[in-house]
Amino acid sequence: MELYVDNFDLKSTLLSGQVFRIIEEEGWFTCILKDRIIKIKQIANKIIFVSSNENNLEEAIIDYFDLKRDYEKINKKINIDKIMNKCTSKCEGYKIIKQDFFETCISYIISQNNNVGRISKSINEISRLYGEKVLFEEKEYYLFPKYEDIKNISLNELRNCGVGFRDKYIINFLENYESLVNIDKLNTSLALERLMSIKGIGLKVASCILLFSLQRFDVYPIDTWVKKFMLENYNIEGNKIEEIVKEKFGAYSGLAMQYMFHSQRNINKKGEI
DNA sequence: CCCCAGGTCGTCA
DNA sequence: TGACGACATGGG
Numbered sequence: 001m002e003l004y005v006d007n008f009d010l011k012s013t014l015l016s017g018q019v020f021r022i023i024e025e026e027g028w029f030t031c032i033l034k035d036r037i038i039k040i041k042q043i044a045n046k047i048i049f050v051s052s053n054e055n056n057l058e059e060a061i062i063d064y065f066d067l068k069r070d071y072e073k074i075n076k077k078i079n080i081d082k083i084m085n086k087c088t089s090k091c092e093g094y095k096i097i098k099q100d101f102f103e104t105c106i107s108y109i110i111s112q113n114n115n116v117g118r119i120s121k122s123i124n125e126i127s128r129l130y131g132e133k134v135l136f137e138e139k140e141y142y143l144f145p146k147y148e149d150i151k152n153i154s155l156n157e158l159r160n161c162g163v164g165f166r167d168k169y170i171i172n173f174l175e176n177y178e179s180l181v182n183i184d185k186l187n188t189s190l191a192l193e194r195l196m197s198i199k200g201i202g203l204k205v206a207s208c209i210l211l212f213s214l215q216r217f218d219v220y221p222i223d224t225w226v227k228k229f230m231l232e233n234y235n236i237e238g239n240k241i242e243e244i245v246k247e248k249f250g251a252y253s254g255l256a257m258q259y260m261f262h263s264q265r266n267i268n269k270k271g272e273i
Numbered sequence: 274c275c276c277c278a279g280g281t282c283g284t285c286a
Numbered sequence: 287t288g289a290c291g292a293c294a295t296g297g298g
Contacts, residue, residue: 017279112280118296119279164294169281202281223279239288261279 001057002048007071009093010042016262018212019097020107020120021127032127032143033064034100037136052136066098066215074217078256080248083233090263096211096255101184102177103144104213105195108205109169118162125161126150147177169200188216211254220245220253221261229260 014022014029023030028041036053038061051057062068079085099107106126111119123144130145130153151174158167176198183191188210195206207219222241230236236244249256 108279111278113278113293114280114295115278115297117278121296159294162295165292166281166294200281204280208279221279224277225279265279 001050001054002046003058003061003067004046005042005067006045007093008042008045008047008065008067008095010040010047010065012091012093012262013065013095013097016094016258017116017265018258019099020116020123030141031064032141033060034103035143036060037134037141038064039137050137052134052141064098065095067095069095069215071095074252074255077252078249078259084256084259087229087259087263090266091259094259094262096215096217096258098215099213100144101180101209101213102147104209105173105177105180105201106144106170108208108212109173109200110163110166111208112166112169112202112205114164114166122162126158126163129157129161147174150174151177166200172199173201184214188218191216192219207254211258217254218251220249221257223261225261225264226257229264232264 010029014031015024019031021032028039030037030039036051038049038051038057040047040049040061042048047061049057049061051060075088079088103123107119107123110122124142127142127144130150131142132145134141134143153171153174155167155171158170163170179197180194183194186194191210191214192203192206195201195209196203201209204221204223207221210216210219211221220242222245227237227241230241230244234244245253245257
């Protein structure tokens with residue numbers, strides 16, 4: 001199947017560290033969604049895709065990449081000065097992907113004090129051991145496990161997946177997962193509060209969860225890359241960052257932070273993204 | 274061997 | 287409230 005898209009850059013969207021299980025091969029990207037494997041490629045303003053599950057595939061793709069959202073309009077709000085203009089121009093076509101809530105929670109708990117390579121490794125291992133196997137184009141893939149599949153997982157089992165000291169945080173999250181039903185009905189500040197009541201989820205991880213799975217653009221996940229960006233470009237550091245970010249970007253802080261993260265992280269990469 | 278990675282927690286002042 | 291070390295693990 002294929003679909004025409006405006007203002008969309010598949011590659012930078014997928015390789016930007018918001019999703020952790022992307023396989024790139026000869027211009028095709030294989031992604032593991034909640035319920036299916038998709039293989040997708042972009043040629044100019046067209047995306048071509050196939051999937052292990054063709055049911056409502058086009059809708060699933062549009063939903064996953066959030067293709068109906070008016071990014072141009074949001075970008076205008078983020079382009080507050082020359083610095084941000086330059087930053088957003090490096091992020092043209094970049095989208096926030098709509099990931100599964102349960103998987104996003106665990107992925108970002110694992111992300112703390114960790115790097116993208118190791119985060120991916122752990123998530124792949126958890127999926128391989130506890131997720132549903134899917135055959136697609138004669139290869140085996142594993143969906144991320146459902147809550148019921150791993151709710152009784154042990155510390156040691158998690159430790160064997162390479163999550164390190166975050167094992168106890170994941171256990172604690174699983175024990176409290178049912179308190180998160182209907183979290184999508186809460187406003188952002190209450191949702192943050194609810195997530196952060198779980199030991200092992202702090203402000204940064206809670207913000208990432210809300211941004212990357214519930215599309216709450218009014219959060220402001222500030223990590224080491226955003227800190228570097230703010231210091232190098234605005235000469236701002238410490239807890240002043242949060243204050244300034246809220247003031248400058250308000251309802252669109254999340255996307256602004258992601259643009260900063262993306263451009264800063266790729267500053268020294270050549271030939272990629 | 275030291276430093277760092279999409280942080281958070283507990284502790285001590 | 288705020289600063290600071292500990293926490294697993296692998297790569298540079």
